[in-house]
Every structure is written in structure tokens, then in C-alpha cells.
Amino acid sequence: MQGAIIMDPTRRRITKVAREANKLVVRSMKDEGVGSGEFDLIHLVRKNPGLSQKQIGEELHMDKGSVARRIANLERKGYLVRKPNPDDKRSYLVYATPQAESLKYSKAHIEATFYEYVLYELSDEDRAEFARLLDRVYDVAREESQAGFPHVRAQLEDQESEHGQD
Numbered sequence: 001m002q003g004a005i006i007m008d009p010t011r012r013r014i015t016k017v018a019r020e021a022n023k024l025v026v027r028s029m030k031d032e033g034v035g036s037g038e039f040d041l042i043h044l045v046r047k048n049p050g051l052s053q054k055q056i057g058e059e060l061h062m063d064k065g066s067v068a069r070r071i072a073n074l075e076r077k078g079y080l081v082r083k084p085n086p087d088d089k090r091s092y093l094v095y096a097t098p099q100a101e102s103l104k105y106s107k108a109h110i111e112a113t114f115y116e117y118v119l120y121e122l123s124d125e126d127r128a129e130f131a132r133l134l135d136r137v138y139d140v141a142r143e144e145s146q147a148g149f150p151h152v153r154a155q156l157e158d159q160e161s162e163h164g165q166d
């Protein structure tokens with residue numbers, strides 16, 4: 001597979017289906033008064049209470065200023081609270097409020113409901129086969145990601161050099 005250029009037989013349909021699921025997530029979160037990025041931050045803090053703003057930024061790949069603004073906004077909406085860090089008086093730890101804990105649906109629940117609906121017309125056997133194949137694709141994607149994408153990056157470089165020779 002290395003160096004081979006293969007046309008994408010999926011025509012990026014995986015991305016397109018995920019995009020449609022995300023539209024439902026965004027619409028549902030908007031009903032709760034929360035944006036998609038805000039929900040990711042709330043979810044992170046719900047699962048990991050007492051994170052510092054720095055840790056949140058690292059986890060969500062956000063800069064310090066963006067994290068501070070988003071947390072302040074979620075504090076105003078009543079979803080998060082900052083408390084002084086007992087180990088470092090200059091910093092704060094972030095916690096979810098009961099309001100955040102009572103958000104109607106989790107992002108995962110909304111996505112699962114969407115996928116359940118869109119797969120409904122497939123037979124049990126087709127759903128099982130589809131899931132099996134997705135597992136295989138995901139395993140390859142995860143391994144490639146964990147390795148730093150060496151094969152995909154090499155393929156991209158090969159494509160670039162081929163296009164540069166035209």
C-alpha cells in the first residue's frame with residue numbers, strides 16, 4: 001500500500017455522513033444554549049473535574065486566551081465554575097455545575113441515535129457487516145494516527161512530487 005495512489009472509492013462519504021450527524025448535534029446543543037465547541041469543553045470538564053485552564057487548552061488544542069474566554073462564557077451561562085487551585089494560588093481549576101450535569105443529551109447519545117436511525121433500513125446482517133468493516137477501517141486509521149501518519153504523509157509527498165513534475 002505504501003506509495004500506491006488509490007482513488008477514494010468512498011468519495012468521502014464517511015466524512016459526509018459524520019457531517020450530517022454533527023448538524024444534528026449542533027442543532028440539539030443550540031436548543032440547550034450551548035455551541036458545539038462549548039459542549040466539547042463541558043464534556044471534558046464533566047469527565048475530568050478540576051482541570052486547569054492549561055490542561056483544558058492542551059486537551060482541546062486551544063490557545064490560552066480562547067480557553068479563558070470560552071470558560072468565562074460558560075460560567076456566565078451557568079455551566080462551569082472556576083475555583084482557586086489549592087496548589088497554585090495564581091491559577092484556577094474548572095468544574096461542571098449541576099446545570100452542566102443535567103444537559104438533556106450527551107453528544108455521543110445524539111450521534112448514536114442518528115446512526116441508529118440512518119442504519120435502520122439495513123438488515124441485521126448488513127448492519128453487522130457494516131460495523132465489522134468500519135472496525136477494520138478504524139483500526140487502521142487509529143494505528144496510522146498513533147504512529148504519526150507516516151504512510152499517509154509519504155503518500156502525500158509522493159503525490160506532491162508527481163504533480164511537481166508535470
